[in-house]
Amino acid sequence: MDLLRFSTAGSVDDGKSTLIGRLLFDSKGIFEDQLAAIERTSRRRGYNQVDLALLTDGLRAEREQGITIDVAYRYFATPRRKFIIADTPGHIQYTRNMVTGASTADLAIVLVDARNGVLEQSRRHAFIAALLGIPHIVVAVNKMDLVGYDEAVFERIRGEFSDWATKLPIKDLRFIPISALHGDNVVTRSLSMPWYQGPSLLYDLENVYIGSDRNLIDARFPVQWVIRPQSDEHHDFRGYAGQVAGGVFRTGDDVVVLPSGHRSRITRISTLDGELEAAAPPMSVIIELADDIDISRGSMLSRPHNQPMVTQELEATVCWMADAPLRPGGRYLLKHTTRTVKAIVDELRYAIDVNTLHREAAPELDLNAIGRVRLRTSDKLMLDEYRDSRTTGGFVLIDEATSDTVGAGMIVRSGPEQHIEVA
Amino acid sequence: MTIALTNARDIQSRMSHLDALEAESVFIMREVAAEFQSPVLLFSGGKDSIVMLRIAEKAFRPARFPFPLMHVDTGHNFPEVIDFRDRRVAELGERLVVASVQESIDKGRVREEPGNPSRNRLQTTTLLDAIQEHGFDAVFGGARRDEEKARAKERVFSLRDEFGQWDPKSQRPELWSLYNGRIRRGQHMRVFPISNWTEMDVWQYIEREALEVPSIYYAHEREVFRRDSMWLAPSDFLPRGEEERLERMVVRYRTVGDMTCTGAVSSTAANVVEIIAEVAAARITERGATRADDAFSETSMEDRKREGYF
Incomplete structure (x- = not known):
């Protein structure tokens, strides 16, 4: 089972909290005591229904003001995948929080209110997602129930958004008509929109292929920490610890050490679990080299014929x-x-x-x-x-x-x- | 070139979510070791800190850890957990610092609240005193973001001021895997390497790595009594009312904390596989099921964190 990190951005009224609440609830990511706590608060505040936003708004200031200020991380799993949601506020004054949430995401969900069409806020979210290099963007056209599940509305939004997005470097752009409130096309396909032949949002999240999104060509290994046990047993051990940032490193590979430009060869790649033939992102490993050269934190190992x-x-x-x-x-x-x-x-x-x-x-x-x-x-x-x-x-x-x-x-x-x- | 690409894809497709989480946690620990002068790892003997110890082995072996371990000992711990703590530290051959709440009380640094047997809140002073005494500038904690809604908003590198306080409104943005470890004099950093793990991930990792955990995590027979809709174990430091009758039950602990405020859950899960099945079916969060201290108010965790709590 693998891990998908995705970001959402949105503000009050666009249905983001309802959507996240539904994804969490339907995948058992919300527990009874959490639900009971927000039910109590909703009742105390005199709301007619349970305010799912209370689940994600964890700070006192957020709960008091009824707004999302900061990035919150949420976790859920289905039998196919584990998910980490970076849930961010949508207003322009929180652009930095959106950027933060987007920086580690494999996929972004951009919400559009079907009644309002493509507004500034949705465009801003898509721009930030593209700027931060998120490879997959799913435009969820929400509140389809409020426009009579009308295909024409969805198609008009899809057309307008696609035209605008041609200016952005987005690898993979998808559109899904949903109603987060009623669950249409969120987890299961909607019966109210027979004209939509595509997958549900959750199906997309479970199946989008992210294996090719990491850079597997340019071998880069920033050295984090030098391991020198200085014990009798490991007297001469000198290993360079770090996380592979790109490409593949194999035992026997010639490497160049930057910025010095010295050359050497990999004699061993290992973890606590033993020796490895090769390492690729995002593995954290220890690399040993044939030559005793000056390498410290901040050095980078690369390949002689493909250097940064x-x-x-x-x-x-x-x-x-x-x-x-x-x-x-x-x-x-x-x-x-x-x-x-x-x-x-x-x-x-x-x-x-x-x-x-x-x-x-x-x-x-x-x-x-x-x-x-x-x-x-x-x-x-x-x-x-x-x-x-x-x-x-x-x-x-x-x-x-x-x-x-x-x-x-x-x-x-x-x-x-x-x-x-x-x- | 084609062969290289295929292999890289193969390597990636073999990586599980646990491998990805582990690689991230190892990276975080190494960043701290490299950027701070004097880190310390909080080890309580609980499952999350057991995972942290394993991550530290992955990050630094065959060398020793570049930091000691520290336990903030309330004096109200389960004896099984203290036994386990000492055995594990000895096996690893690492150094353990014990910061004692009892000593803080004896020295008059903190006072026990009359009528409140929990020393949970008092731990904060003991912790901050120990940080200052030993000059620690980074403190690894095993907190996870799925535990609680204030924690869901906390950074991996969480800055604390001179008073140990967390200020949720002025947190540093945390982008990519670029952690900003710069602190000013008097400040220190709390670092949470397993922020992105869930309770389920922790148990799956314990199973995969065949890690030992204190026996009280597994189902056992125990005398317990009901208080505030929780099953508590009797002890010298927890006075019991007349109406609080002891019952013999088969229970286990989902979290390990102070005996006075950690509740047992009715369970027959006797091994890791059974616990994983139980966690998968659970409908109540671990803290909700087992911690009296979180039930006070909706923001009790945020309030305690602001004061310098873990």
Whole structure:
């Protein structure tokens, strides 16, 4: 049985909580005491029905204000798969929470209210999902019961959304007409929409193929920690511990150590459970090499004929997550894989309007804004473009004074800027 | 090239959800070892911390753990659990620090509430004192997000201020697997490597890895009495009212905490396979079924976490 991580985004009234509640309830992910607790609260507040949003809104402020502020993680399983839901708020002021939830998701569910058609909020969710490289996006056209289960409504939304989404790099875009409230096409196929021939939402979640979504070509192994037991039994043992970020490493492979460029050969790949012939993402393993060379945390093992860009300059799309804005000239710490370096913002090229996708000149990036920046770093980084690898193409920016995480970056291009000679 | 791709796919298709969870947890532990000066792992003898110990073996063997273990001992523990704790630590050959709530009481650091036999809340002071005394800057806890709704919102790296307090409103965004381990003087980090595991995952992992757990997790005969819709075991530190009559029942514990506030459940599950079947059929959460301390209010866990609780 494998694991699927998916994200949802939404706000009050679009049916997200009802949808999650139904997925959890129908798969026994909600327990009786949890249900009893939210029934009590709903009654006390004088609601007519049980408010399933109370299940996901775990913080006092959220419950008091009736809004979702932060990312909540939910868990359920069916006989086919285990699921982790990153449940995020949908309002623009929580863009950073949506970005956070999307960063680890294999699939995103974008909710559209069938009565309202494709609104700004749904477009924003799809844009963020595409930006964060989520390979599969399911547009759930909800509240079909309120439009008489009308096929024309669904088709119109599908057409409009598809046209708009051609601007986005989405690998796999699907549409499902549902009613979360009545359960139509959520777990089982709906009898009310015989014109819809596709699978239910849960069937899609259980069966979407994610095996090819990880980068299995570019071999990358960021060294996390060096294991040196210094005991009599393991006197000469020197193992490089880490999680495979991309590609496949095999015993006997020639490797290059970056940034130094030294070459060596893999003599052994192992875990506590014994020796392995090969390791692929996302395995956490220990690699031993034939030569005793200088390797420490922050080094990266790669293959001689397929290396990442080793550079101190990069261009990235950044989502800003702090109250104090990002400005050109700003200095931050940049954490990329297991390496943390200093970075300077050389240029803020433009901001992106997350609703229209338009680029616009901007003097700074405010909280929740997304823009394109050029950065220069104090030390070399081993980079891939984000579209090739979410692990070696993503980074965070940290404010050195407050130690807070202030930005999330996705590498668009690495290396020095290409100057075009103008005659 | 084609062969390489096929193999990579084969490797991936052989990975189970437990392999994926384990790989993530191992990664988190190694990040902490690399980025902090003085981490410590909280080991209570409960099933979640037993899984954490196994993850630590996976992360650091054949070397020793780059941190000690610590037990916050309320003095109200099940004797079976303390026996198990000491045996497991000896087998692993690792170092155990015991932080004692009784000592905190004796030193006047905390006072027991009259009429409240639970030392659950007092643990926070003992824990924070021990963190300060030993200079720990990162503390591994076995909390899981499926346990409780405040925990569902907590980060894997959860920053605590000088008073050990959690501020849910100013949590750092946590993206990809890039954990920000920077702290200022006086702060420390709580780290939850098995955040994404469920109760079921924990039991399946215990089965797969053939891990020993304290005997009280398995069905056994025990004298218990009913209080606040929970079956509690009698002990010296838990005064019993006249109407609270002892009954002999076949029970087991779904969680292991203080004897005074951890309830038993009626069960005949005598081995891991039977427990997995029972968990699969359970209709009540583990904390709801067994913890008196969570029943106070809808936000009692959030309140305790804000004060520095695990």
